Amino acid sequence: MDKPQDPLEQAADWQIRLQEEPDARADFEQWLMESDAHRAAWRKMETLWSALGELPAKPEAAYSRSVVLKPSRPPQLTTRSRRRWLALATAAGVAAIAAIMAPQATMALRADYQTGVAQIRTVHLADGSTVVLSPQSALKVLDADGRQVELLKGQAYFHVARDPQHPFIAHAGQLSVRVLGTAFDLDLHQDAAEVALEHGQVQAENAQPPLSERLMPGQRLKFSWPSGKVERSSLEPTQVAAWRTGSLFIENQSVADIVDQLQRYTSGWIVITDPSLKTRRITGVYDLNNPPRALKALAQSLGVNSRQMTPWVHTLGNF
Incomplete structure (x- = not known):
């Protein structure tokens, strides 16, 4: 028996399916109304895409409608849904690459x-x-x-x-x-x-x-x-430019600055989902040879979560 999908994975799957199949809106609204977990997962997915600047149209009208509930099967990790999840990852990757490549093209003309x-x-x-x-x-x-x-x-x-x-x-x-x-x-x-x-x-x-x-x-x-x-x-x-040997020494620096430095070692985006985290100040030592582990260590020191949403998107916050 296949392991049931996490609600957040289902929300990501629905986000792609609604773009591919507009007539699936009724099924989506049915899924949305089935549980608080589904609605919370959809809001989280919107938060992520809002942080990425790629928020799609909100199909949340179901919240204010009277919907007749009937048994429905949430999207499973079939071959088709795997393709949709891959499409989501690709979309986030394309957004990240577009944001990164445009200024890099100009930079290449200026830099030696x-x-x-x-x-x-x-x-x-x-x-x-x-x-x-x-x-x-x-x-x-x-x-x-x-x-x-x-x-x-x-x-x-x-x-x-x-x-x-x-x-x-x-x-x-x-x-x-x-x-x-x-x-x-x-x-x-x-x-x-x-x-x-x-x-x-x-x-x-x-x-x-x-x-x-x-x-x-x-x-x-x-x-x-x-x-x-x-x-x-x-x-x-001896700690000056310790990044040359793979160590990042942090003393009373903002989370935004720390993430900015970790970003240099990470493909794609690190998204801080809670803006209030950006100004918090941290002291510690992080391993630049293993950026995901460094990000997890940073999350632990902040008392929040870190999660790899796709190969290109890492999140930091209560998400």
């Missing part, structure tokens, strides 16, 4: 060096400096000597060759880091940038709000541009 999902790349510049790019990152070299670069996306570790006559400058959004010879980590987010110093000295200069700060080893600064907020923190110098 790029990395993909879970890919780390070492770049040797003309001046003898070395840059290690984290996954899903992009770097542009701005001069022939290699002493001025721009981090277009992602994160990079810089080991700068010393040249007192020619300062090395790394740009990331509105932030510029000026050094003579040192090693530091630079992380660019959508609306912020973060610099952490391993050894030597750096001068971090932010355009808006205007700010200039000198960092010493083990210091980290984060500049958030919309709010103008500057966050200062400390860490062991």
